[in-house]
Amino acid sequence: MQQTEEHHSYARATWQxxxxxxxxxxxxxxxxxRYEELGADNRAGYFASRGAALGPASAELVIGTFYNFNPDLVHRALPAAWQAASPQRFLAARLAGIDATLHRVLGPEIGSAEMLRAAELAQQAARTALRHPQGRPLFAAHAALPWPDEPHLVLWHAQSLLREFRGDGHVAALLAAGLDGIEALVTHAATGAIAAEALRTSRGWSPEQWTQAVQRLCERGWLEQGPDLALTPYGRERRQAIERTTDELADLPYAVLGQASCAELRRLARPFSLALARELLPWAVDRLAAVAD
Structure with missing residues (x-):
């Protein structure tokens, strides 16, 4: 299916x-x-629960597929997490945890007709992605997981698949652009989309490592020299090319679903996403408001 900018626009909006x-x-x-009950703190629980689809993955495999985390951070979590509990138990804890959160935040809405229809649409899109696992290792690992039965978990699992499908394509675009993990974060921060300090600390990089990455990017013409983190015209062009490639590699499930069904999915899912964002992801509230129906 030939992809157009129109496809990119509504596909990106639906994912957002x-x-x-x-x-x-x-x-x-x-x-x-639930991760703590298994013997893992929040950080180790993140790597273990998201990486558990890969099996008892090595730190190196998670570093490669997650891409932008400080390797030292991953090595502190793995393989120690697998000594605490099996990947299957982390997967079960992850699903049980989000199930409990959805019940708490959304209440009776999890059993609504809107939830059922949103789950059906998202599952249709995800099933298209399932036919295209090539070159997408983290997505392919999650694609092998069984579908849950309840609609609110079907919607969550479908979006998890679509997120990893897009994420693997984004990693490919970053590699093609010649950016390593921390450089990808620095250029993302330089777009103004998210605070540099939030990216640096959440991915476990030291101030010194961040400064070194900034200097490398200045020397390669991506960033302006100076105290402020700013892309050069060349850097903006390269970063925009990464986003275009990411969109192109992620669009197929939404293009097959179609523009009208994507609009319906956005309309149905927006209240659920907004309730969760207000409770758990406050920085995402304004971003949701900026995405048109």
Whole structure:
């Protein structure tokens, strides 16, 4: 199917609206509590629960597929997490945690007709992605997981698949652009989309490592020299090319679903995502408001 800028626009918008519904799992106190019961703190629980689809993955495999985390951070979490509990138990804890969060935040809405229809649409898109696992290792690992039965978890699992499908394509675009993990973060911060300090600390990089990456990017013409983090015209062009490639590699499930059904999915899922964002991801509230129906 030939992709157009129109496809990119509504595909990107649909992913942006539904993504908080998936992303809530990383900030879910219920999920964190279940990881702690298995003997993993929040950080180790993140790597183990998201990486568990890969099996008892090595730190190196998670570093490669997650891409932008400080390797030292991953090595502190793995393989120690697998000594605490099996990947299957982390997967079960992850699903039980988000299930509890969705029940708490959304209440009776999880059993609504709107939830059922949103789940059907998202599953249709995800099933298209399932036919194209090539070159997408983290997505392919999650694609092998069984579908849950309840609609609110079907919607969450479908969006998890679509998120990893997009993420693997984004990694490919970053590699093609010649950016390593921390350089990808620095250039993302330089777009103004998210605070540099939030990216640096959440991925475990030291101020010195961040400064070194900034200097490398200045020397390669991506960033302006000076105290402020700013892309050069060349850097803006390269970063925009990365985003275009990411969109192109992620669009197929939404293009097959179609523009009208994507609009319906956005309309149905927006209240669910907004409720979760207000509770767990406050920075995402304004972003959701900026995405048109």
């Amino acid at each position: 609206v539904v993504e908080p519904y998936h992303g809530a799992v990383y900030f879910s106190p219920e999920a964190h509590a």
